[in-house]
Amino acid sequence: MSLPIFYICGVTKRILITGGPGFGKSSIVEHLENRGYKVFHEVAREIIREEQLKSGEALPWVNIQAFSDKVLEGRLRQHAEGKETISFYDRGLPDIAAFILKDKKEIPENILQYCSSIRYHSKVFITPPWESIFHRDEERKEDFAAAIKVHKAIEQLYPELGYELVSVPMGSIRWRAEFVLQNLGMM
Numbered sequence: 001m002s003l004p005i006f007y008i009c010g011v012t013k014r015i016l017i018t019g020g021p022g023f024g025k026s027s028i029v030e031h032l033e034n035r036g037y038k039v040f041h042e043v044a045r046e047i048i049r050e051e052q053l054k055s056g057e058a059l060p061w062v063n064i065q066a067f068s069d070k071v072l073e074g075r076l077r078q079h080a081e082g083k084e085t086i087s088f089y090d091r092g093l094p095d096i097a098a099f100i101l102k103d104k105k106e107i108p109e110n111i112l113q114y115c116s117s118i119r120y121h122s123k124v125f126i127t128p129p130w131e132s133i134f135h136r137d138e139e140r141k142e143d144f145a146a147a148i149k150v151h152k153a154i155e156q157l158y159p160e161l162g163y164e165l166v167s168v169p170m171g172s173i174r175w176r177a178e179f180v181l182q183n184l185g186m187m
Contacts, residue, residue, distance in 0.1 A: 014082045014120040015184065016092040017168070018158070019127030020151030021142050022134040024176065028127070028168070029090040031177040040082065042090040043074030045140075060099075061141060071096055072111070079118055086186075092120050094157055102146075102153040115161055124163045125180050126154060130170055 017025045026042055033039040044060075047070045051058050058066040075093050082089070094115045097107045129148050136143065142150070158165050166183055168176050181187045 013086045014079065014089060014092075015087065015180075016089045016120045016124045017127070017180065018091055018095055018124060018154055019168075020129060020147035020149075020154070021140050022136070022144075022147050023127040023130050023151065024133055024168075024173070025125075025127045026090050027173045028125075028177050028180065029088055031173045032088050032180070035177070038082070038085050038087045040078040040087060040089045043078060044071050044091070047071060047074065068096055068100070068111075072114070076114070076118070079120075088180075089120065092124075093118055094161055094163075095154065098153040098157045099150060101157055102149040120163070121184075122162070122164055123166050123183065124158050125168050125183070126151075126158075126165050127168050127176075128170070 017028055019025050026045075029039050029041065044067075047067065048059060050056070051067075057063045058070050060067045072093070075091070075096065078089065079093065081087075093111075097111050097115055100107050100111070129144075129151055131144055134144050134147060155165065168179055170176075171179075178187060
């Protein structure tokens, strides 16, 4: 594997893969991890699992503010840990704002400030709605219609924050991961 110029120079690149829940982004991130890339998994899923195990209240369907605070803390930690390397992220800080926006609620000022000041690579990869791979589970309670609302909020918000959204076409997980790498000049 040849390394892209920005890696050789030691410049930090934090590359986001985002999209509505259940549209394949986590599978792409896992594939990239299996190929040896540094990745950061979806922190919200970890929080939901932990809260469910201890019967906690920081769950999106119980206490959205407590849940959002924990997600914010986790994503800030992940961002800080992605220094001097190429890292792929399963969602980023702007996704917190997108989940609030999808419910037509006002985004708190501190979240907007974090989204503006803590940056990722200018190209953000977005997985489009794909009903045949969508499924619900213990951590993903949204139905397909709600997942599309999240997707639309992401499509609105990221460009407003100055990011270029690159749609990842449907295909095998391997093909989708290679699409991301090729788009970054890493293949």
